[in-house]
Amino acid sequence: MTMLSSPSVWKEFFQNYYENELNKIAGKISAGDGAEKSIQVDVLSHLSFFREGILAEELFNYPDAVIEDAKKGILLTDNIYDVRLEKCVPRFVNLPVARRVLIRDLRSQHISKFVSIEGIVRKVTEVRPKVVEALFVCGNCGKKVSVWQEDSRIKMPYECPACKSKRFIFLPEESVSVDSQRLKIQEYPEYLKGGEQPQSIDVYLEGDITGLVNPGDRVIINGIVRASPRGFGQKKLVHMDLYIEGNSIEVLQQEYEEFEITEEDKKRIIELSEDEEIYEKIIKSIAPSIYGYEDIKLAIALQLFGGVPKKLPDGTEIRGDIHVLLVGDPGVAKSQLLRYVHRIAPRSVYTTGKGTTTAGLTATAVRDEIDGRWTLEAGALVLADKGVALVDEIDKMRAEDRSALHEAMEQQTISVAKAGINAVLKARCALLGAANPKYGRFDRYSAIAEQINLSPTLLSRFDLIFVLTDDPDEKKDLELAKHILNTHKLGEKLEKMKNVSSEFTRQSVEMEIQRVVPLIDPELLRKYIAYAKKTVFPVLSEEAEKRIIEFYVGMRGKAKDNSPVPVTARQLEALIRLAEASARIRLSDKIEIEDVERVIGIVRKSLEQIALDPETGEIDIDYAFSGTSKTQRDRIIAIKKLIEELEKEYEKGVPEELIFEEAEKMGIEKVKTRELLIKMREKGEIYCPRPDHYRVVHNY
Ligand code: ADP
Ligand code: MG
Numbered sequence: 278m279t280m281l282s283s284p285s286v287w288k289e290f291f292q293n294y295y296e297n298e299l300n301k302i303a304g305k306i307s308a309g310d311g312a313e314k315s316i317q318v319d320v321l322s323h324l325s326f327f328r329e330g331i332l333a334e335e336l337f338n339y340p341d342a343v344i345e346d347a348k349k350g351i352l353l354t355d356n357i358y359d360v361r362l363e364k365c366v367p368r369f370v371n372l373p374v375a376r377r378v379l380i381r382d383l384r385s386q387h388i389s390k391f392v393s394i395e396g397i398v399r400k401v402t403e404v405r406p407k408v409v410e411a412l413f414v415c416g417n418c419g420k421k422v423s424v425w426q427e428d429s430r431i432k433m434p435y436e437c438p439a440c441k442s443k444r445f446i447f448l449p450e451e452s453v454s455v456d457s458q459r460l461k462i463q464e465y466p467e468y469l470k471g472g473e474q475p476q477s478i479d480v481y482l483e484g485d486i487t488g489l490v491n492p493g494d495r496v497i498i499n500g501i502v503r504a505s506p507r508g509f510g511q512k513k514l515v516h517m518d519l520y521i522e523g524n525s526i527e528v529l530q531q532e533y534e535e536f537e538i539t540e541e542d543k544k545r546i547i548e549l550s551e552d553e554e555i556y557e558k559i560i561k562s563i564a565p566s567i568y569g570y571e572d573i574k575l576a577i578a579l580q581l582f583g584g585v586p587k588k589l590p591d592g593t594e595i596r597g598d599i600h601v602l603l604v605g606d607p608g609v610a611k612s613q614l615l616r617y618v619h620r621i622a623p624r625s626v627y628t629t630g631k632g633t634t635t636a637g638l639t640a641t642a643v644r645d646e647i648d649g650r651w652t653l654e655a656g657a658l659v660l661a662d663k664g665v666a667l668v669d670e671i672d673k674m675r676a677e678d679r680s681a682l683h684e685a686m687e688q689q690t691i692s693v694a695k696a697g698i699n700a701v702l703k704a705r706c707a708l709l710g711a712a713n714p715k716y717g718r719f720d721r722y723s724a725i726a727e728q729i730n731l732s733p734t735l736l737s738r739f740d741l742i743f744v745l746t747d748d749p750d751e752k753k754d755l756e757l758a759k760h761i762l763n764t765h766k767l768g769e770k771l772e773k774m775k776n777v778s779s780e781f782t783r784q785s786v787e788m789e790i791q792r793v794v795p796l797i798d799p800e801l802l803r804k805y806i807a808y809a810k811k812t813v814f815p816v817l818s819e820e821a822e823k824r825i826i827e828f829y830v831g832m833r834g835k836a837k838d839n840s841p842v843p844v845t846a847r848q849l850e851a852l853i854r855l856a857e858a859s860a861r862i863r864l865s866d867k868i869e870i871e872d873v874e875r876v877i878g879i880v881r882k883s884l885e886q887i888a889l890d891p892e893t894g895e896i897d898i899d900y901a902f903s904g905t906s907k908t909q910r911d912r913i914i915a916i917k918k919l920i921e922e923l924e925k926e927y928e929k930g931v932p933e934e935l936i937f938e939e940a941e942k943m944g945i946e947k948v949k950t951r952e953l954l955i956k957m958r959e960k961g962e963i964y965c966p967r968p969d970h971y972r973v974v975h976n977y
Pocket of ligand 2: 608611612669
């Protein structure tokens with residue numbers, strides 16, 4: 278077969294299309310820069326038009342020979358500096374969509390072909406030199422012999438051409454090596470249908486395209502599909518693994534471009550956004566088979582649309598992502614809700630706190646099983662960058678993840694500093710978590726912080742927390758039972774219709790279907806969300822601003838003049854984010870008073886569930902997150918003062934009985950005082966120099 282491709286045809290191509298680039302590279306070389314350089318060839322815009330696209334076709338089908346020709350062609354080109362363009366590698370980008378292959382569709386027919394794959398970077402190894410031309414010295418006569426390397430193991434010379442000796446010493450520093458790196462690319466989570474495991478493929482990179490990407494980046498890799506037999510040496514198997522020898526990388530910037538939103542879609546989205554009942558409609562479109570939970574479903578809707586991420590002129594970044602936590606009894610449909618959100622979020626990753634990969638929730642550096650290189654691997658929050666991370670049983674996460682989560686939720690980054698790997702990965706995602714209570718069931722009368730295995734600092738980073746309890750309530754139980762039975766009955770009828778002849782017709786079950794069909798089709802809802810996030814950036818109106826301030830100051834005002842405050846600045850930021858999301862649902866450029874009222878309603882509901890001090894019936898954020906209420910803290914302060922005062926007389930510790938007596942005079946009952954003393958001791962505020970005697974711990 279004859280091919281068009283030849284060094285001289287490539288010379289012509291490069292001279293015609295890339296004269297400037299060639300001169301630039303030549304300039305660097307003449308200035309003494311000896312590093313390897315790329316020349317990027319745009320396939321769709323240039324190569325496809327050259328010689329009727331024949332050269333492009335040949336590249337796709339015979340990439341090894343054609344890329345060799347292209348390299349030689351570059352050496353033949355002229356430039357104004359009159360230097361030879363050594364170490365100049367052609368890298369082909371912007372391939373036609375027809376060359377795009379899904380990772381799961383890679384087959385033996387693709388071996389040795391040039392393809393384009395798209396996915397998310399899951400793992401990257403360190404960049405390390407790899408020997409391509411190894412130099413040896415004969416151990417007998419001292420002759421130097423070089424050997425081209427193709428495998429992963431070093432190939433020695435067979436014998437010395439001068440003295441036939443077979444003893445050689447490897448000279449690594451005199452050998453020729455290139456930078457090399459291996460990546461693992463995984464399919465986009467959003468392309469997977471519920472429950473499917475993402476597939477991945479290894480990519481080998483060499484030269485100046487190493488070290489360019491981080492885990493979590495979305496990339497297109499263009500390169501040649503290779504097969505390597507499984508196993509080593511004599512044990513090589515006929516079964517092969519596929520990998521990609523990367524020729525070029527394109528890092529994708531766009532966020533929601535993966536959705537094609539047609540004019541027709543746009544019309545329907547705008548129509549929906551103008552519907553007076555759009556909020557109810559969206560609520561009814563989230564997990565319709567799950568009964569009740571309208572507040573939670575609204576919170577999820579707001580989370581999906583999200584607030585506006587901001588970068589201030591002083592460089593401060595403020596997250597727009599809304600974090601929501603569902604805490605509750607077993608069997609109240611927490612997991613079901615999360616799974617449903619996985620289906621409608623434009624981009625989401627579902628995982629459990631225990632995690633299924635070594636990287637767990639965040640990211641980690643691990644030693645690679647193949648070549649022992651350190652590898653940086655992304656976990657769920659990095660993979661969910663610019664989307665939603667759904668973390669079930671978040672209370673069961675590992676200790677490493679706990680500390681990383683603080684940073685991830687607020688700064689939206691994950692730093693890894695281990696074994697020489699220093700990386701800051703992006704984790705700009707909204708977190709929807711579900712947690713079970715420590716002691717089996719949720720107890721309304723103790724603080725949330727004491728009932729779930731999450732620290733107060735972590736809890737306070739959630740914008741909204743909801744408690745789902747399974748309290749017997751005859752009316753509600755009946756409704757729920759009917760709902761679940763109807764759903765199951767409908768499922769039974771549908772299965773029967775599908776599998777055997779049946780008395781039921783589509784028409785007869787239509788009514789029942791309507792009840793559990795989402796009002797807005799999930800596909801359209803995903804597009805709606807993507808469209809809103811991409812095009813709507815609402816700004817606070819004056820009235821909205823006033824209302825937010827009024828609510829915030831009002832809540833803070835409840836805490837008279839002493840320190841503990843019911844609502845903190847964190848809640849204020851949450852209010853703003855939620856109001857932004859509410860305006861986005863209407864595709865509104867302006868945050869109106871109705872948005873603020875809506876989110877005040879939901880924030881209040883959340884606070885009432887988690888922050889009501891059972892003693893006073895008032896909202897107290899400190900109580901929610903630390904388990905110590907304002908009343909308790911007031912008492913703790915009083916008792917501490919008391920001990921301090923009495924210490925002057927009782928240097929070896931104030932007797933317990935005396936503390937009880939004096940506290941009683943201040944109106945604190947003995948049982949309460951006893952409780953508080955235990956608590957204060959646990960928190961390291963007081964200590965016992967001897968049994969039943971107390972002194973205050975001073976922090977100088
Ligand atoms: P959790 O994760 O809270 O322990 P699951 O999500 O596993 O609970 O739910 C247990 C089962 O109970 C699921 O099959 C779910 O559909 C059902 N269920 C519980 N509450 C409801 C509800 N409000 N509406 C419909 N189904 C429910
Ligand atoms: Mg569960």
